[in-house]
Amino acid sequence: MTTDRLTRAARIALGSGRALDDRLIADICEQNGVDPKAFRRFFETDDALLDAVNEQLVHDCVSRLRSAVDAFDAIEIVESERDADSADPVEVAARMLADSWPLDRGGLIIRAQRRLRALTSQGGGGDAAAAAERSFVERLVPVFEDLMAKLDRRFTWSPTLAVRVVVDTYERSFESWLLMGNREEDFDASPYAMRTLPVLLRGTSEPLPPA
Numbered sequence: 490m491t492t493d494r495l496t497r498a499a500r501i502a503l504g505s506g507r508a509l510d511d512r513l514i515a516d517i518c519e520q521n522g523v524d525p526k527a528f529r530r531f532f533e534t535d536d537a538l539l540d541a542v543n544e545q546l547v548h549d550c551v552s553r554l555r556s557a558v559d560a561f562d563a564i565e566i567v568e569s570e571r572d573a574d575s576a577d578p579v580e581v582a583a584r585m586l587a588d589s590w591p592l593d594r595g596g597l598i599i600r601a602q603r604r605l606r607a608l609t610s611q612g613g614g615g616d617a618a619a620a621a622e623r624s625f626v627e628r629l630v631p632v633f634e635d636l637m638a639k640l641d642r643r644f645t646w647s648p649t650l651a652v653r654v655v656v657d658t659y660e661r662s663f664e665s666w667l668l669m670g671n672r673e674e675d676f677d678a679s680p681y682a683m684r685t686l687p688v689l690l691r692g693t694s695e696p697l698p699p700a
Contacts, residue, residue, distance in 0.1 A: 492531050494521045496541045503542060503602060504595025509535050538605065543603050547625045550591045554629065557589035558636045578640050581688045586636075587682035592663055600660070605676050608632055626653045642694040651693035658689065 499509075507513050514535075518525045532538040549694035562584065592600075607618035630648045633655070635642055644651050662681035667673060676682060 491521065491523060492541070495523065495528075495531055496538070496545055498537055500542045500545060500595070500599065503539075503599050504593075506598055506665070509539060509602065509606075514538075528675060536610075536617065539599075539603050539606065540621065542599055543621055546596050546599055547621070547628070550596070550625075551628050551632065553589050553646075554586070554591050554632050556587055558632050558639070561585055561636065563637055577687070578682070579642075579690050582640060583686035583690060584677050584682055586686065587659075587677035587679070592660060595665060597660065597664055601664075626656060627654065638693055640690075640694075641697045642690075643697055644693055645695050646693040651689075654693070655686070655689055658685065 495517055498520050499513070502513050502517060503509060514527050514528055517523075518528055523531075532541065603618055605620070626649060629652050633652050634644070634648055646654075659681070661672075662679065662685065663676055666676055666679050666681070671679070
């Protein structure tokens with residue numbers, strides 16, 4: 490489908506740090522055999538293209554986290570740890586979340602661009618960006634609730650609020666990790682994944698009562 494191809498091409502270009510401008514649009518049209526004059530049949534505005542890219546990014550992020558949580562077995566993983574007596578299922582889960590790569594460098598750049606355009610827009614483009622952020626969190630809530638169930642825990646905070654805190658702190662910490670020159674694939678060994686995220690997961694939940 491042409492719209493999907495254009496969206497994926499834009500995602501690659503924007504994720505490399507290119508600005509969303511006429512040159513980028515001309516390039517992705519050329520790559521996909523679309524006349525630039527016909528581009529607005531697919532995306533009425535630049536923001537519409539950026540929203541489609543962000544939606545694709547969110548879908549991939551949620552899918553990766555869902556696959557990781559579905560495959561997660563706290564007992565099996567803890568028992569496979571070298572020092573099983575000191576292994577904590579919540580800490581193992583935190584590393585698993587980071588290791589599932591819910592966000593990469595390109596995704597971080599795209600999400601930052603969308604927020605910047607919304608903040609600097611004179612046409613009130615912030616509503617769509619805010620709605621996209623809410624949708625992202627809402628789609629992650631059942632994923633995190635399933636993870637808590639696998640950890641024999643339940644949220645004591647509002648699940649939506651708990652997930653929003655995790656998403657926001659994860660993104661800011663991942664950004665800092667990259668700004669300090671670290672490799673994105675090593676984020677599962679970062680202080681955030683090793684210490685902060687386990688504290689957040691415990692602090693927003695409690696163990697399930699005995700059956």
